[in-house]
Amino acid sequence: MAPSRIARSQxxxxxxxxxxxxxxQEASPEIADFVLARLYEAMQRAADNPLLYREREEHRGRxxxxxxxxxxxFYEPLPEGDGIFIWRVIHGTRDxxxxxxxxxx
Numbered sequence: 001m002a003p004s005r006i007a008r009s010q011x012x013x014x015x016x017x018x019x020x021x022x023x024x025q026e027a028s029p030e031i032a033d034f035v036l037a038r039l040y041e042a043m044q045r046a047a048d049n050p051l052l053y054r055e056r057e058e059h060r061g062r063x064x065x066x067x068x069x070x071x072x073x074f075y076e077p078l079p080e081g082d083g084i085f086i087w088r089v090i091h092g093t094r095d096x097x098x099x100x101x102x103x104x105x
Contacts, residue, residue, distance in 0.1 A: 004047035006086065007085045011088055012086040042066045043066075046075060071090065074087040074100050088103075
């Protein structure tokens with residue numbers, strides 16, 4: 001059985017890089033590694049079962065949302081059903097309606 005796919009938009013990849021940089025500077029590289037590992041684990045869970053989390057109707061495009069610590073991962077199932085497309089990974093206190101929209105692929 002092929003592993004589930006996780007496709008990330010460029011904004012999502014930039015988000016992950018920024019999260020790691022911030023945590024490594026403000027806390028430690030070990031804490032940054034720990035948080036990123038939990039984010040990647042959550043993404044893998046969603047990729048293995050793309051419909052696990054409910055659609056968020058309050059956002060355009062109706063992405064699904066996973067909460068990990070204070071971060072929100074917004075994604076949609078891939079059309080082929082074999083994984084997910086990550087839109088953004090952002091801190092939950094940010095202006096979510098402003099930042100959550102389907103990125104150009």
